[in-house]
Amino acid sequence: MVDELSVRSSAAPATNCGGTGTAARDFATVYRAELVPLIRFVMKHGARPQEAADAAQEAFVQAYKTWDTISFPERWLRTVAPRIYFRAALKVKEDLPGEIWGLRETAICPLISS
Incomplete structure (x- = not known):
């Protein structure tokens, strides 16, 4: 059985992806087939649905x-999308203000009665 994820169209890709050539159609086909599985793949790395969708879209x-330089687009996307997610997650953690942690000590949880 041939691995469907690593098989590309046998037609030669066009040099300009913005047109209506073979590469543009091939991109559209991969996009439609792989967007949802790619989002799920990024979610398996710990991303929430919106974070995974953002990473998949950016990939x-x-x-x-x-x-036109990517030989195995599905593999390439599954390598790049998690990297995008992890970089974004690190950036968000770095941007958190320190005052948020001080709230934890004074916060009251309604589920715990004193």
């Missing part, structure tokens, strides 16, 4: 820019 944007 497709990067792929589109160099589509």
Whole structure:
């Protein structure tokens, strides 16, 4: 059985992905087939649905820019999308203000009665 994820169209890709050539159609086909599985794949790495969708979309944007150089787009996307998610997650953690942690000591949880 041939691995469907690593098989590309046998037609040669066009040099301009923005047109209606073979590469543009091939990109559209991969996008439709792989967007939802890619989002799920990123979610398995710990992302919430919106974070995973953002990472998957950004991976497709990067792929589109160099589509004619990518031999195995599904593998490429599954490598790039988690990296995008992890970089974004690190940036968010770095941007948190320190005052939030002080609230934890004075916060009252309605589920715990004193």
